[in-house]
Amino acid sequence: MEQKEIGVDTRTRGRPRAYDPDVALQRAMDAFWKSGYSGTSLDDIAHATGMNRPSLRAAFGDKRDLYLKALRAYWGFKLATMAKTLAGGTLGEALLRTYDAALTVYFSEEEGARGCFVVGTAITESVDDPEIREIVATGFGALDRLFVDRIAQARDAGELTGDVDPAALAILACGTMQTIALRARAGFARETLWGIAQKAVAVICR
Template sequence: MVQKSTKRGRPCAYDADDALARARDVFWQVGYAATSLDDISAATGMGRPSLYGAFGDKRALYLAALQHYQAMAGRDLRAALAPEQPVREGLRLVYDHSLALYFPAGQAARGCFLIGTAVTEAAADPHVRTALADGFRALDRAFEDRIRLAQRTGEVKKTDDPAALAKLASATLYFLAIRARTGETRETLEAVATSAIDLICGPADRGRPTTSTAR
């Protein structure tokens, strides 16, 4: 006797990280308000019922995409600011990587996902406001921790305020993100990043760790 299968429906065939990345890119390009579930469905290849089942409504999907982006950005930031490399080089990596995201190859400049979308939504949505504030604080903290270490190795002047320098480093990222969306060229923004690094680290010829000369 042939037994009938008791399974119903099809197994889950989507990759959650890939779907979130595709949804994020739609929000990133046109903003939260202008993005429809049909847009997300087309980008992810998932029908509305599948989207609701996997992520919930549009707001829940946006919050998940925001969390996914912040986790990715945090990993990249920690890697760039690793203590094994000079702080000047680390800052350059942070800004170069960010500009690569802000100016995707073959596409219009899009700036930063967090700043470009969450700043607008934060005014009315406390969850987005909290995520945005947490992201800014984490960025300041990462910069400040690395700058304090650079002060101990002689790469940054010990008399400078590390918290203030960290906020300068963060503010530079915000500037790059916003100006990228307004049509500034990548070359112009790279020059701005270089100026910020010089302000934080001092002239380029002094940004090296100190070494002992004792014999």
């Protein structure tokens, strides 16, 4: 007995799904990424995903549920990517690799830059929504730890001169990534932002 290809899962009955949940979630994330949570309507998302609104609700819950799923998915992707790009090579190489990967995400939309999903959308909602605020704060904490650990490793390996505090350098490294994200969304060119990354790394690693 062969499963059909559309909506492949272990369901045994009923009309098959006309969408892939992961693809739909990504499309919804794309819509939110452009216009923010409040500025994106369910019709916008329906159009982006090719699904009708009742189907969206059945699959993901209400608009806020969907946004929370997208936000958590973005954090999962972001932190996993950074764990990889920060590993190996010198600290300078690791940081540049990390900023390059970030730039690729920030410019991953064909019609223009969209920056970071957290900085571009969640920060605006976080004052009014405690759960979003908590997710963002937790994510920032994890981001900090990734930077601190990598920088501490470089210090222990003798890569850094002077009496450096990894936590302090991590703040600068994180701030650099975030100013790049903000500027991407403000229309700065990718090459300009790459130049910013290089300048910051030169100071952090001296």
